[in-house]
Amino acid sequence: MAQGGFFLVPRPSPGAALVDLYFRVLSRRRLGRLNRIVLLAALRSLGILNWHNPRESGEEWLLSRLAALLADRVIVDVGANQGSWSALARRLVPTATIHAVEPNPVTFARLATQAVVSGFTAHNTALGDHIGNALLFDYASGPGGTGHATLHAGVFTTVHHSQAAPVSVPLTTLDELAQGNGLDSIALLKIDTEGSESAVLRGGARLLAAGVIDVIQFEFNEMNVVSRVFMRDFVELLPGYEFYRLLPGSALPLGEYTPWLWEIFAFQNVVCVRKGSGLTL
Template sequence: MQWRQRLIHLSRHRSLQPVWEFTHRSSLVSMNFWASLFRTSGEREALDVVFGRLNGRAPILFDVGANIGDYTAMLLDRFGSSAKIFAFEPSLGAFGALSEKFDAVPSVTLSRLALSDASGDRTLHSDADGSTIASLENLESPIRPFDPDHFQTVACMRLDDYCAEHAIARIDFLKVDVEGHELSVLRGATRLLASRAIDVIQFEFGEPNIDSRTFMRDFVNLLQGYDFFRIVPGGPVPWTYAGGRSEIFATINYLAVRRDA
């Protein structure tokens, strides 16, 4: 085994580090990290998993962090008008655009509301009106610098409380894209999770989670009873938590699918 140890030692040499750094970044890109266009990132194929679990019933779909409604439109296109879609967007500017698209669509319910782990008013940080990177987390390193002129006070609510108030007993699909605040959204759904009322969850994980101090381990611990997948083009890939190797703070979407009892 000495030759193996010698080879490993040589591969770690300073002169080879630029090669490994390039290989590392290339591997992450090929694994679908930093894929920003949801129509080509594999997110549409991930919806096939949801569709396959419906057994013919009309689904209840939640789009948390809907922005101007592009993802909501994809849900409507994929599942049709029989689906009940609940779209949440706290930003005043983004919600205005969302309303223009869906106010006249009976199957889509819009809420200018942020979901979190507690009710009350909070600051929505942003770089521009209607921004795609607005967050309840005051990110130290957002993609674009935040601008206090665009900060807003927004209402927050727990998902448990929203569903209780609107008599929603189950959620077939919960998509959460809220720039580092995803775990707080899920922590606001502990009753629903405990009663196995959420079937499939899609959540984003990446650079903003550094600022919110959340780890993939936190999601795995909270979502016990779910199988995890990385979302990639062609269909989700099974994923298992492996300690530090799984804590990759580069943006990607994961799918959590509830295991059958």
């Protein structure tokens, strides 16, 4: 069995001796709780599980970092929910043109109100890799309109351990949305669709092939266990992009694809910057 390289463990590095010492001293059953705490701290320092607010997640930093690029350009927020991110984008980049997309009819009513207040355009549709209709699932109990609504029913049984109720929603593609609204290019595409992020990108194949999307931010988490989508799939979808993981005040370059570092199914914001755009994070 291979002992290093692509599939299993990292190649020897300057920190290997420290890791080996940690392993020999602390790999004890009675220290399991301590090691889990250390693991959680390490994950958060790598940009994972920092979901509490836009400052902690790094989303506020990213908008500020990209403000010059985004001025007078187009931002598309897919899975906009009630519009808090779009409102933040409007505040930090006042001259941008912002399109916010949300399929949930209950949530969309709130998004539409925020769109009037903040001055952006709201679209009541889901985005995917084809045009038609789709079933959107939300909690069976309650009024609906939650941030967990998803096109994948299994998200509720597997992740949220709850029953889900469906509602039929219109479905279109990113390419069609752009064409219908005269969007020749997108400076920042943000996607948070609870497991359908890769389908949104496949629906933007023409835009991606034309090289007119500069920066893509998408959420990757345990929903991808249900949708069966790996980070490797995003690497293959976006060969012309450099990948980063957001930190509270910076972005961590992910470098060469390595499964043990990339395939972590927990909340994280991944940012992809088009090669040749002249932008580095």
